[in-house]
């Protein structure tokens with residue numbers, strides 16, 4: 127290392143440490159807020175919830191579910207929180223947060239019943255695909271907070287390439303199984319579904335270990351766990 131490069135690398139390690147500390151502070155603040163939520167099961171999580179239309183409708187239709195929406199854009203979460211206040215639903219919460227930070231802040235024993243990812247930004251250029259929300263690392267995090275054969279994932283996009291990417295990412299993942307036989311659990315219009323009426327949806331189920339994966343034969347799941355697939359979520 128030259129004497130000129132030393133201060134530069136010191137600066138960059140200071141910057142990395144500052145980012146790390148700021149992230150830890152945000153995760154701690156989320157943990158504190160999450161700890162004040164009562165009755166958090168069964169938990170429905172919407173990632174990138176935008177203005178909160180979908181989750182507010184879901185929470186109203188299904189009072190037994192605790193619904194949590196996360197989005198990184200403050201203005202969208204403010205709008206979602208206004209809906210939450212107007213609807214006065216005790217089973218609805220919105221958090222301004224990056225999803226990875228939010229998942230880290232959830233108690234380790236959390237078990238999510240349903241997950242929705244609706245119209246995530248498609249990042250259409252190849253060099254930007256790494257920015258897509260839907261990645262194997264997100265599926266890892268979600269699987270750690272999910273119940274095998276019970277937790278359902280719902281993904282919807284208007285972008286063919288993103289749909290193919292999401293399908294392939296799930297198909298390759300050892301803890302998730304595409305489930306064309308399972309219906310979309312709840313539906314309502316969102317800002318983006320109105321703007322983008324031509325879209326495609328998929329559902330997936332959390333599975334246990336690769337050696338107990340159900341095998342798809344046509345539209346059926348064929349293994350000993352088949353009977354669990356349509357069970358309701360009971361934690």
Ligand SMILES: C[S@@+](CC[C@H](N)C(=O)[O-])C[C@H]1O[C@@H](n2cnc3c(N)ncnc32)[C@H](O)[C@@H]1O
Nearest residue numbers: 174175176197198199224225244245316317318
């Ligand atoms: C195209 S909008 C769709 C909003 C909503 N789901 C709908 O259908 O109207 C995608 C949303 O994902 C949010 N988002 C993107 N990356 C995120 C991340 N890493 N964590 C949380 N939210 C994220 C954006 O802020 C944006 O509101």
